[in-house]
Amino acid sequence: MEKLARKEREFRMHRMEILEQAEKIFAAKGFHNVTMAEIANASGFSIGSLYQFFEGKDNLYTTMITEKLDLMYGQIREKVNMAEDLTEKITMLIGASFQFIEENTDFCGLFLRGETAPLSELMASLRQKLADDHSQHLTFIENILKKGIKSRYLRPLNSRAMAAALFGLIRSSAIDWMLLPAEESLNSKKEFIMDIFLRGVIKHEK
Amino acid sequence: MEKLARKEREFRMHRMEILEQAEKIFAAKGFHNVTMAEIANASGFSIGSLYQFFEGKDNLYTTMITEKLDLMYGQIREKVNMAEDLTEKITMLIGASFQFIEENTDFCGLFLRGETAPLSELMASLRQKLADDHSQHLTFIENILKKGIKSRYLRPLNSRAMAAALFGLIRSSAIDWMLLPAEESLNSKKEFIMDIFLRGVIKHEK
DNA sequence: AGCTATTGTGAACAGCCATTCAAAAAATGA
DNA sequence: TCATTTTTTGAATGGCTGTTCACAATAGCT
Numbered sequence: 007m008e009k010l011a012r013k014e015r016e017f018r019m020h021r022m023e024i025l026e027q028a029e030k031i032f033a034a035k036g037f038h039n040v041t042m043a044e045i046a047n048a049s050g051f052s053i054g055s056l057y058q059f060f061e062g063k064d065n066l067y068t069t070m071i072t073e074k075l076d077l078m079y080g081q082i083r084e085k086v087n088m089a090e091d092l093t094e095k096i097t098m099l100i101g102a103s104f105q106f107i108e109e110n111t112d113f114c115g116l117f118l119r120g121e122t123a124p125l126s127e128l129m130a131s132l133r134q135k136l137a138d139d140h141s142q143h144l145t146f147i148e149n150i151l152k153k154g155i156k157s158r159y160l161r162p163l164n165s166r167a168m169a170a171a172l173f174g175l176i177r178s179s180a181i182d183w184m185l186l187p188a189e190e191s192l193n194s195k196k197e198f199i200m201d202i203f204l205r206g207v208i209k210h211e212k
Numbered sequence: 213m214e215k216l217a218r219k220e221r222e223f224r225m226h227r228m229e230i231l232e233q234a235e236k237i238f239a240a241k242g243f244h245n246v247t248m249a250e251i252a253n254a255s256g257f258s259i260g261s262l263y264q265f266f267e268g269k270d271n272l273y274t275t276m277i278t279e280k281l282d283l284m285y286g287q288i289r290e291k292v293n294m295a296e297d298l299t300e301k302i303t304m305l306i307g308a309s310f311q312f313i314e315e316n317t318d319f320c321g322l323f324l325r326g327e328t329a330p331l332s333e334l335m336a337s338l339r340q341k342l343a344d345d346h347s348q349h350l351t352f353i354e355n356i357l358k359k360g361i362k363s364r365y366l367r368p369l370n371s372r373a374m375a376a377a378l379f380g381l382i383r384s385s386a387i388d389w390m391l392l393p394a395e396e397s398l399n400s401k402k403e404f405i406m407d408i409f410l411r412g413v414i415k416h417e418k
Numbered sequence: 419a420g421c422t423a424t425t426g427t428g429a430a431c432a433g434c435c436a437t438t439c440a441a442a443a444a445a446t447g448a
Numbered sequence: 449t450c451a452t453t454t455t456t457t458g459a460a461t462g463g464c465t466g467t468t469c470a471c472a473a474t475a476g477c478t
Contacts, residue, residue, distance in 0.1 A: 038244040041435060052457045063436065137391060161415050163408070167401065171408050174384020175377055182376045185343060195373065202369070202377050206412030209367050247465060258427045269466065
């Protein structure tokens, strides 16, 4: 059964190639402005072939989004979990998020700005997944912060709201970075966010 | 020429009615999943009539977005400019933003999450406007904060980044509020954001 | 009321594109 | 090599929807 293994491998390679090209094109033009012919062309397959790998355009799109998103959350969590203390964990959260965004700018352009909410009813499951993932991510952040509150390093504020705030800071920096043409690396904003988030903008008398 | 005035008034009324219905429908389903027939139906006009008020679907959409957005920025600025001192201005900024969002939830769902980036090339001008408006809004916030820095009430950090941070906090609270089903009023988060933004989350020894 | 100008209507047209599928090409294997 | 199975292909199909425009309704005027 050595043939089967090769076939399998080839199948996966082709599938990946299609997904990669689709990602680029969808990211540049959005779901509705992309044709199957375009993707077929870019990935070097015929239109018909695409249907051997994916059930249709919807499925191709949702698969692309889903797999990439899982990768993102996975990477971020892995790195954060490696860190030991609270400050390091927060630094890692910001750093890992920024790193993924820098390495996947086109994909994130799609994701950060939306293009995800009002798709056809058929894609309701994708919407649901996105919402669930988001909520889970916030919970992940929240749990980190809770420990900080417990250890009295952080103020005893609403932890969910704190998580949303931190996430918002990361997100808005990323959006800003993506919109502005030439600028320093996104990662250079890491320290700034840490600083603002932890100490606020007001001048404290010491 | 009293007839003309009435005609004019009626024209505006009809136009508004269409825009209002279009807003609801677009907000619920996104640009591409809405048909002209649907809008015609909802607003009580025939398909053909829509073309007397707007050049086409693209134009109807961009007009709707543009006018509502101008309203939003206008409202926010007006209120902020009324406030006197820095803290009050920031409070107003958050409050006015939240108020608009609460009063225009469906529209903001469209806007906050995106659905704005990858539209057809024909709408490039809308994209441009959105980017410009955003940048201008950040500058507006930035100028407020700069005064705070000058008066040594705020720490001497990068003012643009501070503005982006504040905006990010507002935005993420709004997104959170819009996604979560039942929750307290958005405005109740105002104090929290003020607090986090000004004082940070770290526990300062006094 | 009757005649003209203005406004409203929605069926028909035209373009676009996801999807299919019959036929071609390639791979398999005896 | 050649028969059979598997894979690939892309033109043809069918559904959908933005836009138009000939006609209908209405309003304005004498």
